[in-house]
Amino acid sequence: MLEDKNKERTSLEKMGEFGLIDHLTQQFTIQNKSTVKGVGDDAAVLDFKNKKMVLSTDLLVESVHFDLSYMPLKHLGYKAVMVNLSDIYAMNAKATQVTVSIAISNRFPLEALEELYAGIQLACKTYGVDMIGGDTTSSKTGMLISVTALGEIEENKITYRSGAKENDLLVVTGDLGGAYMGLQVLEREKEVFKVNPNNQPDLEPYSYIVERQLKPEARKDIVELLGKLEVLPTSMIDISDGLSSEILHLCKNSEVGCALYENKIPLDPTVISSCEEFKMDSTMIALSGGEDYELLFTIDQSDFPKIKGNPSLTVIGHITNKSNGANLVTRAESLIPLTAQGWNSFQDS
Numbered sequence: 001m002l003e004d005k006n007k008e009r010t011s012l013e014k015m016g017e018f019g020l021i022d023h024l025t026q027q028f029t030i031q032n033k034s035t036v037k038g039v040g041d042d043a044a045v046l047d048f049k050n051k052k053m054v055l056s057t058d059l060l061v062e063s064v065h066f067d068l069s070y071m072p073l074k075h076l077g078y079k080a081v082m083v084n085l086s087d088i089y090a091m092n093a094k095a096t097q098v099t100v101s102i103a104i105s106n107r108f109p110l111e112a113l114e115e116l117y118a119g120i121q122l123a124c125k126t127y128g129v130d131m132i133g134g135d136t137t138s139s140k141t142g143m144l145i146s147v148t149a150l151g152e153i154e155e156n157k158i159t160y161r162s163g164a165k166e167n168d169l170l171v172v173t174g175d176l177g178g179a180y181m182g183l184q185v186l187e188r189e190k191e192v193f194k195v196n197p198n199n200q201p202d203l204e205p206y207s208y209i210v211e212r213q214l215k216p217e218a219r220k221d222i223v224e225l226l227g228k229l230e231v232l233p234t235s236m237i238d239i240s241d242g243l244s245s246e247i248l249h250l251c252k253n254s255e256v257g258c259a260l261y262e263n264k265i266p267l268d269p270t271v272i273s274s275c276e277e278f279k280m281d282s283t284m285i286a287l288s289g290g291e292d293y294e295l296l297f298t299i300d301q302s303d304f305p306k307i308k309g310n311p312s313l314t315v316i317g318h319i320t321n322k323s324n325g326a327n328l329v330t331r332a333e334s335l336i337p338l339t340a341q342g343w344n345s346f347q348d349s
């Protein structure tokens with residue numbers, strides 16, 4: 001049945017659960033010493049020796065977290081792994097394994113799942129992570145995909161959200177707001193397509209931000225860079241919901257305040273131009289956009305010379321006493337309290 005190259009849609013019913021799992025997982029190879037047994041038994045077996053293990057899970061639901069009308073399944077598989085690896089890197093750990101669980105309806109042929117797993121496999125290969133198991137079940141409505149990521153780290157290198165202290169510098173990687181603006185472009189094209197299916201959208205001018213939405217990359221490189229620079233952040237978090245809410249998490253968990261400088265927030269030129277086009281405020285988008293999967297961390301001031309001038313790292317502010325609160329210092333130098341949605345424009349301090 002699988003050998004029939006003329007058949008483009010192989011129904012899942014014909015395959016059986018075990019045949020399906022075998023088929024989807026056979027291309028994966030094991031890359032980490034800590035993986036003793038991966039897929040194929042009742043449970044995977046891992047050995048982290050003297051390291052600590054970190055673990056994080058995410059559940060992605062169709063129509064809530066992703067829209068298959070513009071999200072190719074290969075990208076979905078890749079992104080589902082990325083969002084989890086990002087959490088592992090935010091602990092300063094090395095990501096080593098993932099499990100992947102899916103619920104699917106029979107509207108998906110085998111070929112669709114092959115696409116999904118091709119994305120998962122590419123992510124695993126690129127990031128040096130082993131796919132060690134999962135679960136497969138049916139769904140009557142949409143698709144669900146849940147990834148659990150595991151990582152390893154020496155105990156004294158773990159970066160919690162709770163370690164920021166007064167006068168630490170607040171640092172962000174890459175640039176912000178791209179994933180959200182990419183989504184705006186894709187949503188607009190979807191509406192245009194509904195009206196005129198023959199319309200071929202020119203996404204070229206938006207390629208950077210569309211890619212930020214469809215193919216995010218977790219910052220494995222930053223964890224490696226910080227290791228090389230011998231910088232141990234005092235606290236760290238990944239930016240999945242937007243800069244503002246992540247800063248508030250750090251401040252709350254560390255019991256500190258902060259000053260974030262609006263003019264320091266790193267923005268790609270495509271984000272600035274698309275914000276102008278969509279009549280959106282780029283600061284607001286960076287603060288509340290989300291899905292950029294960059295890292296936000298704090299360092300002791302004495303570490304500043306080590307990171308100074310690095311194009312991947314931008315100092316965007318500093319940590320203050322809790323009593324000062326978490327504030328945005330605007331270009332006009334006024335202080336505005338940060339809120340999870342960005343800032344509270346009705347409240348002035």
Ligand code: ADP
Pocket residue numbers: 021025038039040041042043044100101102132133134135136
């Ligand atoms: P059980 O019935 O004990 O849950 P399964 O038949 O579901 O066992 O799983 C058999 C093996 O295949 C296990 O190693 C499991 O982790 C793996 N597996 C099941 N579903 C998936 C999936 N969607 N992706 C990757 N591995 C899977």
Ligand code: MG
Pocket residue numbers: 134135136
């Ligand atoms: Mg199972």
